[in-house]
Amino acid sequence: MKRIFYLPLIISIFLSCKSTTGDSDQDTTAAGRLDQSQDLMHQFKPLINGLWVKKDYIKKVKKSKSPLEAVEKGVGITVMYIDTAQLKGDSIMVPVVLNNHEGANTALRFQAGKNTTTVELGNDELSYKVKNGDTTLIIYSYNEKTKETNTAQYIKAMQNKPAGGLAQGMSFMINQAILSGDYEGTDASGKKILAKFDDNGNVTGLPGLTTYFVQNDLIADPQHSHDEIIFNLNTEGQKAYSFIFNKRTLNLYDSADKTQSNKPSFSLKKKRE
Structure with missing residues (x-):
């Protein structure tokens, strides 16, 4: 009879021990994730702040002197701005530009991706590399259909987000790659022109x-057939020209359809620095 009275006590002690062990395992796992998240923050934060633009796109623009020639490189995230001061918990909302066309936001979470060298960026993963003191960010995107992982690299355009928004950061890099500099040449009437284009989209010397x-x-x-410069954008004096950059000579044309045959409105040769 005594055995019957002691049995519930034994069961109670066993269940109590089992429950405590399960809680301990969960706490240990959560603590491990928190430690890993803190480690990733410590690793990434000093390197990722700033406005970043797609490297392959800018490289193609610089080589061809033509955004139209580089259009196939300008897909996906082309610009992103990371500000770790906006960190909430283990996440930051990152504003991005898609296809050089539309704005969006994606979450950057300091949780390990497929390995400890990447963190979660929306449905993709973000990593970085440092070479000769320069940081490059890398986005890894997994394609469910092809079962392939695509990569895109990003270089820093500027430290802070410009007042004009993310697109202004891309314009800054394009201006550097194509137009920035001093020019001398003539207008359509043969009048001498001395012009200057700067990185920030300002121009002098063109009446x-x-x-x-x-x-x-x-x-x-997709039907765009020419590269275009718009002067005095969003003002009453707005004026658009198509352009061709041949070696060091910039030709601006009034007609978008006949740039090869029409006489340029301005023919400007870039001075060597």
């Missing part, structure tokens, strides 16, 4: 024109 924007939003306009 009535003070700012410029190199059109790069071409995904949304």
Whole structure:
């Protein structure tokens, strides 16, 4: 009879021990994830702040002197801005530009991706490499259909987000790659022109024109057949020219359809630095 009275006590002790062990395992796992997240923050944060642009796109623009020639490189995330001061918990909302056309936001989470060298960026993963003191960010994207992982690299355009938004950061890099510099040449009448284009989209020396924007939003306009510069954008004096950059000579044309045959409105040769 005594054995019958002791049995519930034994069962109670066993269940109590089992429950405590399970809680301990869960706590240990959670603590491990937290430690890993903290380690990833410590690793990534000093390197990823700033405005980043797609490296292959800018490289092609610089080589061809033509955003139109580089359009196939301008897909996916082309610009992103990471500000770790906006960190909440283990996440940051990262504003991005897709296809040089539309804005969006994606979450950067300091949780390990498929390995400890990547963190989660939306449905993709983010990593980095440092060479000669320069940091390059890398986005890994897994394609469910092809079962392949695609990569895209990003270089820093500037440390802070410009007042004009993320697209201004891309314009800054395009301006550097194509137009920035001093020019001398003539207008259509043969009048001598001395002009200067700077990195920030300002121009001097062209009568009535003070700012410029190199059109790069071409995904949304597949019929675009020419590269275009828009001067005095969003003002009453807005004026668009198609352009061809041949070696060091920039030709601006009034006609978008006959740039090869028409006489240029301006023919400007870039001075050597």
